[in-house]
């Protein structure tokens with residue numbers, strides 16, 4: 187436990203970047219900690235969001251800021267600040283706000299370059315009494331908590347090897363990583379960092395070991411300009427002759443309600459043209475300025491000879507994680523949606539199944555569980571499970587996987603960077 191707040195009755199919060207993530211955490215606070223938290227300040231450029239927050243939480247005008255920069259100039263306004271802006275802003279915000287004395291809830295990725303991540307490792311040592319709670323929310327997912335419990339019980343012996351898959355889902359991939367905010371590593375980060383530092387973190391957590399080496403392969407094989415046929419396609423789906431047969435058509439995806447975070451008026455051709463047609467989300471997937479890979483396969487060597495393979499793919503029907511943990515005396519197979527764990531014990535030759543009841547809220551209930559864990563750590567004496575220190579290694583792994591991928595799979599030494 188890095189903080190000692192004594193008998194704090196109410197935790198005060200500020201938010202920097204009031205988007206989807208901030209909203210998810212605030213909802214979790216409202217549902218379970220109505221009387222134990224207060225929102226004091228917000229930094230958010232969107233004026234409509236500012237108004238909504240002001241009305242709902244009764245914020246004073248002087249505590250509403252247009253940018254992170256303005257907020258960071260103020261003296262500390264609350265106990266905790268949530269840093270929930272987009273990836274590239276996190277590093278500058280966290281170093282300034284640590285210096286102002288805040289405890290911090292920090293969205294992943296914690297920074298957008300390896301150099302920044304390594305410097306955060308040093309910077310965090312300067313503030314031993316402040317908590318930086320990194321949103322590696324999978325550690326708080328009921329499914330992964332149960333798997334961890336099974337591993338730690340020792341019934342299956344030691345972990346030998348793991349196969350882990352992140353199935354991004356074809357329509358989610360084109361929404362977020364071809365047309366949306368995470369499409370270009372110069373604006374956000376490489377796919378394995380932006381999407382999967384979570385997964386590398388969960389492998390570290392489940393094995394309880396440090397990672398030694400990493401190698402990776404992958405490319406952007408589908409969603410690139412080479413696959414654009416100018417005779418038959420068009421820069422926007424609304425003008426494309428192939429639209430009806432294209433599974434990645436923006437018209438199909440946004441009419442289907444599969445994507446909930448962005449809503450367009452699709453009531454007539456004119457409305458579609460006016461809204462979707464003029465938006466980044468209406469572009470042909472073969473004509474965007476995306477460069478992040480659409481599939482990547484990574485191999486990791488951990489301490490004690492444990493190995494893992496990790497596959498990320500855009501080309502899946504479902505959006506979920508699925509994995510197999512092979513131990514000395516048995517295997518664990520598990521997947522999300524439906525949330526199911528199957529454990530086979532080689533000694534007893536029996537199988538046990540655990541159906542994890544789908545918890546309410548984002549990320550299979552992990553967002554809510556993350557906030558509960560944070561509040562318990564803050565108001566009580568629980569040790570927090572994903573501090574800044576705990577999160578550095580997964581980020582280093584992600585950058586080195588990307589380095590390996592760019593260099594056609596040359597293995598990279600993780601221990602060397604973690605020294």
Ligand SMILES: NC(=O)c1ccc[n+]([C@@H]2O[C@H](COP(=O)([O-])OP(=O)(O)OC[C@H]3O[C@@H](n4cnc5c(N)ncnc54)[C@H](O)[C@@H]3O)[C@@H](O)[C@H]2O)c1
Nearest residue numbers: 203204205206207229230231253254270271272273293321
């Ligand atoms: N933990 C997870 O599972 C998880 C899941 C999705 C996204 N994320 C990460 O969470 C972060 C936020 O994602 P999101 O989906 O909420 O994004 P979002 O775009 O919905 O929200 C970001 C907000 O920041 C605001 N903003 C932009 N510039 C700003 C500035 N200079 N100062 C203050 N506010 C500014 C935007 O207007 C927006 O409201 C990203 O880093 C993302 O990678 C984490």
